[in-house]
Amino acid sequence: xxxxxxxxxxxxxxxxxxxxxxxxxxxxxxxxxxxxxxxxxxxxxxxxxxxxxxxxxxxxxxxxxxxxxxxxxxxxxxxxxxxxxxxxxxxxxxxxxxxxx
Numbered sequence: 001x002x003x004x005x006x007x008x009x010x011x012x013x014x015x016x017x018x019x020x021x022x023x024x025x026x027x028x029x030x031x032x033x034x035x036x037x038x039x040x041x042x043x044x045x046x047x048x049x050x051x052x053x054x055x056x057x058x059x060x061x062x063x064x065x066x067x068x069x070x071x072x073x074x075x076x077x078x079x080x081x082x083x084x085x086x087x088x089x090x091x092x093x094x095x096x097x098x099x100x101x
Contacts, residue, residue: 012042012055022061035093038064 009021019029022038032038038061041054 009058011058013058013061014053014055018056018061021058022065035096037093
């Protein structure tokens with residue numbers, strides 16, 4: 001099945017759509033998700049499913065982008081884990097980058 005970008009971003013986006021929406025490749029989006037720069041995906045489908053469909057909420061992604069653009073590192077990101085916040089994720093990513101390069 002070929003990836004087709006819709007004419008408008010859906011509220012819940014697949015990995016392909018979320019990467020396209022944020023302007024990065026799938027590989028880069030995966031790296032940024034692993035670094036917890038983006039909110040956690042929503043697992044959809046049957047609870048007993050071994051391979052749930054993962055979707056990202058457009059609103060959650062927009063809040064992260066807005067916080068970055070404002071330079072407001074203390075703004076918590078609306079994620080499934082309320083103890084997680086953007087400032088700690090950005091600092092962790094900065095530390096990893098300084099170790100790697």
